[in-house]
Amino acid sequence: MTALFPRTILILFLLLTSGVLIGQEEKSNSPCLTPEQLQKIQLPEVQIHKVLPSNDPVPHISFLGTIGQEIQFELLLPREWNGRFAMGGGGGFVGSIQNSAEFSLSRGFATAGTDTGHQGSGHRATWAKNNIERQLNFGYMAIHRTAVVAKEIIRQYYCSSSEYSYFLGCSRGGGQAMMEAQRFPEDFDGIVAGAPAFTWPALGTEFIQNSQAIYPRKLNEPILTRADLTLLEQLILEQCDTLDGLRDGIINDPRKCTINYTVFPTCDTPEDKDCFTQDQLDAIKTVYRGVVLNGREVYPGFPYGAEGQPGGWFPWIVGLPSDTALFERTGLQYRYGSEVFRYFVYHDSAWDYQSADFTNFFDESKFASSFLDATSTDYASFEARGGKMIIYHGWNDPALSAFSTIDHYEAALAKDSRLPDYLRLFLLPGVLHCAGGPGPHQTDWLVHIQNWVEKGKAPDEVIVSKKHGPDTLMSRPVYPYPYLSQYKGVGDPNQANSFHKTRSNPHDIKR
Numbered sequence: 001m002t003a004l005f006p007r008t009i010l011i012l013f014l015l016l017t018s019g020v021l022i023g024q025e026e027k028s029n030s031p032c033l034t035p036e037q038l039q040k041i042q043l044p045e046v047q048i049h050k051v052l053p054s055n056d057p058v059p060h061i062s063f064l065g066t067i068g069q070e071i072q073f074e075l076l077l078p079r080e081w082n083g084r085f086a087m088g089g090g091g092g093f094v095g096s097i098q099n100s101a102e103f104s105l106s107r108g109f110a111t112a113g114t115d116t117g118h119q120g121s122g123h124r125a126t127w128a129k130n131n132i133e134r135q136l137n138f139g140y141m142a143i144h145r146t147a148v149v150a151k152e153i154i155r156q157y158y159c160s161s162s163e164y165s166y167f168l169g170c171s172r173g174g175g176q177a178m179m180e181a182q183r184f185p186e187d188f189d190g191i192v193a194g195a196p197a198f199t200w201p202a203l204g205t206e207f208i209q210n211s212q213a214i215y216p217r218k219l220n221e222p223i224l225t226r227a228d229l230t231l232l233e234q235l236i237l238e239q240c241d242t243l244d245g246l247r248d249g250i251i252n253d254p255r256k257c258t259i260n261y262t263v264f265p266t267c268d269t270p271e272d273k274d275c276f277t278q279d280q281l282d283a284i285k286t287v288y289r290g291v292v293l294n295g296r297e298v299y300p301g302f303p304y305g306a307e308g309q310p311g312g313w314f315p316w317i318v319g320l321p322s323d324t325a326l327f328e329r330t331g332l333q334y335r336y337g338s339e340v341f342r343y344f345v346y347h348d349s350a351w352d353y354q355s356a357d358f359t360n361f362f363d364e365s366k367f368a369s370s371f372l373d374a375t376s377t378d379y380a381s382f383e384a385r386g387g388k389m390i391i392y393h394g395w396n397d398p399a400l401s402a403f404s405t406i407d408h409y410e411a412a413l414a415k416d417s418r419l420p421d422y423l424r425l426f427l428l429p430g431v432l433h434c435a436g437g438p439g440p441h442q443t444d445w446l447v448h449i450q451n452w453v454e455k456g457k458a459p460d461e462v463i464v465s466k467k468h469g470p471d472t473l474m475s476r477p478v479y480p481y482p483y484l485s486q487y488k489g490v491g492d493p494n495q496a497n498s499f500h501k502t503r504s505n506p507h508d509i510k511r
Contacts, residue, residue: 029080029081029082029083029158029160030079030080030081030158031061031077031079031081031157031158032157032158032159033156033157033159035051035052035053035061036051038051038061038063038153038156038157039051041153041156043149043152043153045067045068046065046066046067046149047065047066048063048064048065049064049065049066050062050063050064051063051064052064057105057106058078058079058080058105058106058108059078059079059080060076060077060078060079060105061076061077061079061157062074062075062076062077063075063076063077063153065149067142067145067146067149068117068137068145069117069133070117070118070133070134070137071114071115071116071117071137071141071142071145071146072097072114072115072117072119073097073112073113073114073115073146073149073150074097074099074112074113074114075110075111075112075150075153075154076102076105076110076111076112077110077153077154077157077158078105078108078109078110080108081108081109081110081158082107082108082109083160083162083163083164084108084109084110084162084163084164084165084166085109085110085111085112085150085151085154085162085164085165085166086101086104086109086110086111086165086166086167086168086446087099087101087111087112087113087143087146087147087150087165087166087167087168087188088100088101088102088104088111088112088113088167088168088169088173089113089143089167089168089169089170089171089172089173089174089176089177090113090114090115090116090122090169090172090173090176091122091170091171091172091173092122092123092171092172092336093120093121093122093123093124093125093127093128093138093172093336093339094114094115094116094118094122094138094172095115095116095118095119095120095121095122095124095127096115096119096122097113097114097115098113098114098115098173099111099112099113100113100168100169100170100173101113101166101167101168101446104166104446107446109166110150110154110162112146112147112150113146114142114143114146115142116137116138116142116143117133117134117137117138117141117142118134118137118138123332123335123336123339124335124339125339125340125342125343125344126339126343126349127343128343128344129342129343129347129349130347135344135368135371135372136371138372139179139371139372140176140179140183140184140371140374143167143176143179143180144180144183144184144187147165147167147180147184147187147188148187151165164189164190164450164453164454165187165188165189165190166188166189166190166191166192166446166449166450166453167180167187167188167190167191167192168191168192168194168445168446168449169192169193169194170193170194170195170196170434171194171195171196171197171399171400171433171434172197173193173194174193174194174195174196174197174198174391175193175196175197175198175200175374177191177192177193177194177196177389178191178193178196178198178374178391179198179374181193181379181382181387181389181423182374182376182378182379182382183374185379185381185382185384185385185387186385188387189386189387189388189453190387190388190389190449190450190452190453191387191388191389191390191449192389192390192391192392192445192446192448192449193389193390193391193392194391194392194393194434194445195392195393195394195397195399195400195405195433195434196374196391196393196400196405197399197400198373198374198375198404198408199299199369199373199374199375199404200340200344200368200369200372200373201340201341201344201345201361201365201368201369201372201373202291202298202299202365202369202373203299203337203400203401203404204336204337204340204341204345205291205293205298205299205337205358205361206290206291206298206299206300206301206333206337206401207333207334207336207337207338207340208334208337208338208341208353208356209286209291210286210287210317210331210333211330211331211333211334211337211338211353212353212354212356213282213283213286213287214283214317214318214319214331214334215330215334215353216279216283219329219330219334220329222318222319222331223270223279223280223283224280224283224284224313224318225318226308226314226318227273228276228280229307229308229312229313229314229318230308231274231275231276231308232276232284232307232308232313233305233306233307233308233309233312234308235263235264236251236257236259236304236305236307237249237251237305239257239258239259239260239263240254240256240257240259240304240305243256243257244486244487245486245487245489246487246493248438248493249430249438250305250429250430250438250439251303251304251305251395251396251429251430252429252484252485252486253395253429253484253504254303254304254305254395254396255303255504257303257304257305259288259304261281261285264276264281266278266281287301287302287313287317288301288302288304289301290401290403291358293358293359293361293362294362298358298361299401299404300401300403300404300407301401301403302397302398302401302403303395303396303401303402303403305395305396305430306396306398306430306432306437306438307398309396309432309436309437309438310436311398311432311433311436311437312396312398312432312437313398315331315332316331316332316333316398316399316433317331317333317398318331319331319334332399333399334353337353338351338353340368341356344368344372345364345365345368346364375408377408377411377412377414377415378412378415379412379416379419379422379423380416382422382423383416383418383421383422383423386453387422388422388423388449388452388453389422389423389424389449390423390424390426390445390448390449390452390459391405391409391423391424391425391426392425392426392427392428392445393405393406393425393426393427393428394427394428394430394431394432394433394434394435394437394439394441395427395428395429395430395431395439396429396430396431396432396437396439397431397432397433397434398432398433399433400433402427405425406425406427406481409423409425409481420480421458424458424459424480424481425480425481426459426462426478426479426480426481427478427481427484428440428441428464428478429476429478429484429485439464439466439474439476440464440465440466440474440475440476441464441466442464442465442466442467443462443463443464443465448462459480460479460480461477461478461479461501462477462478462479463475463476463477463478463496464476464477464478473494474494475494475495475496476496476499477496477499477501479501482503482504483501483502483503483504484501484502484503484504485499485500485501485502486499486500486501486502487499488500
């Protein structure tokens with residue numbers, strides 16, 4: 001670990017003292033280097049692998065390189081540059097060069113992504129065992145170092161620094177986004193964090209607790225089936241769907257939903273259909289309950305709704321059937337949770353979920369949390385440099401609880417009452433992890449953050465849509481938390497203008 005930080009400091013020192021980060025150049029939006037010249041540029045601790053021209057989707061140069069020992073990255077440089085840089089995040093444990101902002105290339109952005117310092121499956125973390133440099137790169141260094149290097153390559157290639165820089169990510173990418181705002185507030189002017197994974201050991205406890213309930217005997221014997229999840233969603237909707245005055249398969253605010261389990265059909269054996277055994281009900285309640293240790297909530301449970309939807313509890317909580325290895329047939333929560341504890345917390349590949357004991361969780365996870373978690377509620381430095389940030393989360397995300405993101409936002413708001421001036425949270429009813437579900441999620445977050453950063457137009461209302469090809473099936477407005485949209489009682493419920501803005505008081509709502 002001691003060798004990593006001097007290298008980073010050296011890069012920053014050389015770039016700063018050479019004037020490359022302070023805009024001492026004339027502005028240009030056209031390349032001032034040829035690909036051959038770009039291939040020969042020299043940057044501290046950067047190896048250049050390939051500089052390739054391409055016309056897909058627009059004429060551009062693909063720059064592939066490595067930073068330090070293992071941080072691989074790709075930077076796409078359009079021929080017609082708009083003067084802006086957009087970097088995209090990755091998912092899961094990453095392990096390959098990923099860039100969720102790559103679409104911005106077609107709009108004239110220079111855009112970059114990274115593998116965060118290792119190669120491998122996005123579901124496995126064996127690469128992290130006893131390798132602190134890889135762990136730190138994954139935790140926060142790789143995104144930052146890639147941003148610094150990408151900006152310098154942009155400056156040399158166009159003879160002009162980026163006028164504005166943005167970061168967009170969802171899931172792990174959402175956590176990367178939050179980490180950037182908290183640790184490196186100078187890197188980006190605008191940040192979009194979707195469904196953020198920002199508290200890894202804590203969410204790991206929830207994942208393992210759920211896995212213990214879902215797989216009480218063996219990993220290939222889940223206690224719930226797809227049919228059970230379809231029934232569960234139906235029973236939940238029967239009690240909560242119309243709380244917002246509209247029967248549409250979407251629970252507008254799951255916090256208002258209180259479930260009476262005594263009316264659920266019960267049976268003695270799991271082979272019976274259209275009913276639940278007591279063990280199954282206990283497992284279901286575990287998912288909604290969350291984790292509390294020593295009287296302290298470690299991670300909240302999951303909101304009600306969309307349990308049986310494709311991409312819902314199946315495959316995240318119950319599992320994904322396939323003919324591959326057993327690990328690949330388990331729920332995604334089991335996979336991520338077990339890998340976090342095996343390779344970041346305990347460094348023991350034999351660690352087993354069934355015997356997990358979190359009695360000393362806070363002490364045992366402290367070190368891993370120090371570089372994996374983006375839980376600081378202090379965004380003062382990001383605000384001071386003029387940064388703007390949007391966080392969004394689907395209410396029915398089965399991977400990362402929307403309650404966790406709400407708790408973080410409320411804690412940050414308690415620290416700074418002016419938080420909505422530069423950081424806003426949007427909750428998307430009926431939406432699963434990053435996308436999908438019965439609710440609409442599609443909108444152009446890059447345009448929203450650009451308008452806020454460059455025009456001072458804060459996102460007071462965002463229209464989200466559900467589309468099938470070119471056809472818009474549904475559109476609705478969402479508002480900055482704690483505001484939400486409410487059906488007017490008249491009009492087409494698939495049209496945004498049939499809804500109006502209302503306010504929820506989260507302190508009057510019980511989970």
